[in-house]
Each structure stands twice: as C-alpha cells, then as structure tokens.
Amino acid sequence: MSAATPPTERRVSARVGAISESATLAVDAKAKALKAAGRPVIGFGAGEPDFPTPGYIVEAAVEACRTPKYHRYTPAGGLPELKAAIVAKTKRDSGYEIEPAQVLVTNGGKQAIYEAFAAILDPGDEVIVPAPYWTTYPESIRLAGGVPVEVVADETTGYRVSVEQLEAARTERTKVVLFVSPSNPTGAVYSAADTEAIGRWALEHGLWVLTDEIYEHLVYGDTAFTSLPSVVPELRDKCVVVNGVAKTYAMTGWRVGWIVGPKDVVKAATNLQSHATSNVSNVAQVAAIAALTGDLTAVAEMRTAFVRRRRTIVRMLNEIDGVLCPEPEGAFYVYPSVKALLGKEIRGKRPRTSVELATLILDEAEVAVVPGEAFGTPGYLRLSYALGDEDLAEGVARMRKLLGEAQD
Known part of the structure; x- marks a missing residue:
C-alpha cells in the first residue's frame, strides 16, 4: 500500500508572499544592470538626488x-x-x-x-x-x-x-x-x-x-x-x-x-x-x-537645480504628441499621462498598457521610466528629474524620437 501523497508545502508565508517587489527599485536595478553591460541607458526611475551628500x-x-x-x-x-x-x-x-x-x-x-x-x-x-x-x-x-x-x-x-x-x-x-x-x-x-x-x-x-x-x-x-x-x-x-x-x-x-x-x-x-x-x-x-x-544652503542649491530641470522636462514631454504632463509643485517627479499613446503602433508593436509602453521605451530608446501601474493608476509614467541636466535632455529627446513614430 503506497503512502499518501503529502500536501503541497507552502515554502513562503502567504503574508510575505503577497508582497510585490518595489517597482521603482526594480526599474532602477534593471537600468543599472544594462548600463553595467555597456548599454547607454538613461534612468528616470530612482527617486534620489544625483548630488553627493554635503561635505x-x-x-x-x-x-x-x-x-x-x-x-x-x-x-x-x-x-x-x-x-x-x-x-x-x-x-x-x-x-x-x-x-x-x-x-x-x-x-x-x-x-x-x-x-x-x-x-x-x-x-x-x-x-x-x-x-x-x-x-x-x-x-x-x-x-x-x-x-x-x-x-x-x-x-x-x-x-x-x-x-x-x-x-x-x-x-x-x-x-x-x-x-x-x-x-x-x-x-x-x-x-x-x-x-x-x-x-x-x-x-x-x-x-x-x-x-x-x-x-x-x-x-x-x-x-x-x-x-x-x-x-x-x-x-x-x-x-x-x-x-x-x-x-x-x-x-x-x-x-x-x-x-x-x-x-x-x-x-x-x-x-x-x-x-x-x-x-x-x-x-x-x-x-x-x-x-x-546645519543650515539649508546645500538644500537651496539642490532646489535651484530641480527648478531648472522641472521646467525642462515638463516642456519637453509636453512637446510629444500623446503625452500630457502637468507641472508638479513639489518633490522631483513628473507624472505624465500617456493614455493617448496606448494602442498605437510604435516600431511594429502596439503597447496596450503603460507597463508595455515603459518596456518598449527601455528596449527601443534605452530610457528607463516607471509605469503608472506601480502607483495604482495605469496610463501614466513616472520620471524622476533628479538626474544631470544633460542626461535629462538626452533621455527625453530619445523618448520624443521614439514616441513621435506612433501611428494608428
């Protein structure tokens, strides 16, 4: 007589197994891995200032x-x-x-x-x-x-x-x-x-x-x-x-x-x-x-840079057909709507979700952004502008070139 088959053992608790990976850290890690492999990826994913800690x-x-x-x-x-x-x-x-x-x-x-x-x-x-x-x-x-x-x-x-x-x-x-x-x-x-x-x-x-x-x-x-x-x-x-x-x-x-x-x-x-x-x-x-x-001098200097970058990224994103980017009043993120781009053909693909669009942007333009699904609202992208001015301009320019090819 054969022994009864034991029930499938749960290896990870239901409580912890239900937790999703941090989407922002995952995007940042992927961007850094691609850069380490020699690809010229520009990352807008991480929510951290690009400045060194004050001396x-x-x-x-x-x-x-x-x-x-x-x-x-x-x-x-x-x-x-x-x-x-x-x-x-x-x-x-x-x-x-x-x-x-x-x-x-x-x-x-x-x-x-x-x-x-x-x-x-x-x-x-x-x-x-x-x-x-x-x-x-x-x-x-x-x-x-x-x-x-x-x-x-x-x-x-x-x-x-x-x-x-x-x-x-x-x-x-x-x-x-x-x-x-x-x-x-x-x-x-x-x-x-x-x-x-x-x-x-x-x-x-x-x-x-x-x-x-x-x-x-x-x-x-x-x-x-x-x-x-x-x-x-x-x-x-x-x-x-x-x-x-x-x-x-x-x-x-x-x-x-x-x-x-x-x-x-x-x-x-x-x-x-x-x-x-x-x-x-x-x-x-x-x-x-x-x-x-200490005083807030270093903070004021960083904020001055963020003001400049905010102006640049909002302007450049709003120049892309199908992208609507409100001007943020604080932090160092923009959260543009890309709903008008979903379902359109871009380089032979038709992204139906902002996850698919973010994947396409990374694969084709080598720019890392975080899809709105990570923040509870599909149809958007989050970009951090806490990165150098040159990388910011280059990254959005790549996105503009790629997304400008969208067609019905």
Whole structure:
C-alpha cells in the first residue's frame, strides 16, 4: 500500500508572499544592470538626488567612526542628540512643538511607515490611500494587517483628492487616512486650506492620519509646504508624521528616517524596532544630526537645480504628441499621462498598457521610466528629474524620437 501523497508545502508565508517587489527599485536595478553591460541607458526611475551628500555631513560621519562610544549599541529608539535635533527641526520647519519621547529614529522612511502602521492597525482596519501612491504604502498596510482603500485623483485635479472623495470611501472599518504632500509620484502639493480641510474631516470622524513629509523642503515657485498637525493641532493625538534626511540632504543611502507621534504609539513602535533591528547605525545618526543642525544652503542649491530641470522636462514631454504632463509643485517627479499613446503602433508593436509602453521605451530608446501601474493608476509614467541636466535632455529627446513614430 503506497503512502499518501503529502500536501503541497507552502515554502513562503502567504503574508510575505503577497508582497510585490518595489517597482521603482526594480526599474532602477534593471537600468543599472544594462548600463553595467555597456548599454547607454538613461534612468528616470530612482527617486534620489544625483548630488553627493554635503561635505560637512560626511565629515561628521568620519569623526563618528573614530569615536569609540559609537562602536557600541545605543538606545533602540535613537541617539538622544538626534532626537533633540529632530525636536528642534520640527519646530523650525513646521511650527510643531514636540518632545523627544514623541520621536523614534528608524532605518529610513520605509521602516518608519511600516512601524507606524504596525503600531496602530489591527487586522481588517481600513486605510484610505490617495492614488497615485508611492508603491510602499499599500504593501506596508497589508503587511501590518490592514486593508488599503484607494481613492483615485488624476491630472484634472492636479492629482489631489477632495474631502468628498475621502468621505465616499469612509466605512465603519476606516481607521486611518494617508496624507502625502508633496507627493511621490506626482509632485502634487496641497494648499494650506485643503490640508486643513482634510485634517478637520479626519478629526470630525475620529480617524487617525499618517502624513509623510519627507519632501517638505522641495516645493517650487509660490507653493508652500503645510504640515497637517500644525494647522489642525486638535488632531495631534491621532496623527503620526514620518520624515527623514534622504531627499532633503541627498542621503538616500544613509538610511535615517523617523516617526513623530503620540507617546504611546511611538513607544509601541520603538518596542517593535527593538526586536526587529535595534538602533540605526550610529555613524548614520551622527551624520543626520549634522544635517539637521546645519543650515539649508546645500538644500537651496539642490532646489535651484530641480527648478531648472522641472521646467525642462515638463516642456519637453509636453512637446510629444500623446503625452500630457502637468507641472508638479513639489518633490522631483513628473507624472505624465500617456493614455493617448496606448494602442498605437510604435516600431511594429502596439503597447496596450503603460507597463508595455515603459518596456518598449527601455528596449527601443534605452530610457528607463516607471509605469503608472506601480502607483495604482495605469496610463501614466513616472520620471524622476533628479538626474544631470544633460542626461535629462538626452533621455527625453530619445523618448520624443521614439514616441513621435506612433501611428494608428
């Protein structure tokens, strides 16, 4: 008598197996691999400044390497000196007064986002997620046991959702609303009035707000950044702010972010981090102290370059038939609609989706862009303009040449 065939073993947990790879990192990795193989690929995929970290920040890290106390474990929630710097920086930039006990230093913004959701969500809790959204938000929500509920905005509203849309998505299971301004992937920035309106709507319905402020210093023209807990102070007991040094100070690889929130939530997230990773690298934390306590001269210089590049990329993309590119007000991304190009013949192929179009652009023009499917809205492409001026112009020129061949 033969033994019964054992059931198929699940090798990867359902929870982790359901997580998608980061589309933006995947595009960047593919572009870099092609470049390493000798192909002249220009990458618009990565969301990181092309500038080096300012020298004074690097020097602070070098000195930290020589200091024995930083060779040891430090508090899991962050160096007290860095927490103090975050408290001062938050008051300086947002007018929001906090205490060190309200701060948790994390391994970049992604860990901050996951740990914040893990600390406040129970299984089945719903989180309203405006789309287009950064790829990590819904995955972090699912990993924490929550359910992302998408609310879609498009170019006709400047990619900004309304209180009416949020209210239509609210159910008895809604616990959190995600608020991101300036936005990745669209560069959209909410006005002070709209920020306050969304905050007061959340307050009225007893909702939590998680707000990501990592692009706070990258706004252009007459546009101003508004911190939600500053304009709706009554919401602070149910508001979690995530931030970091990555974008403002060209420190993406240093991996320093933070959470600001109610003390009980921060304590819970700190307990989680104490088991997951313990303290953030001390050398990186000391570098972050130098960044936050220094002046913003280097930041202003980078912003000047981004203003110039933003103007160039918007103009060049809008010169391509079938491409509609709104001018972003913040961050360093454009999010053009390419819906009019889908289904048209380009070099013997008819891309039906923005994924297929992005693949065609990489194969034929050797330009890497991220398709809108990664951000919850098919029919768009995301391009980062945080790359050199020459590469930017050359990359969009290649796209214009290729897409200019589109025909019915």
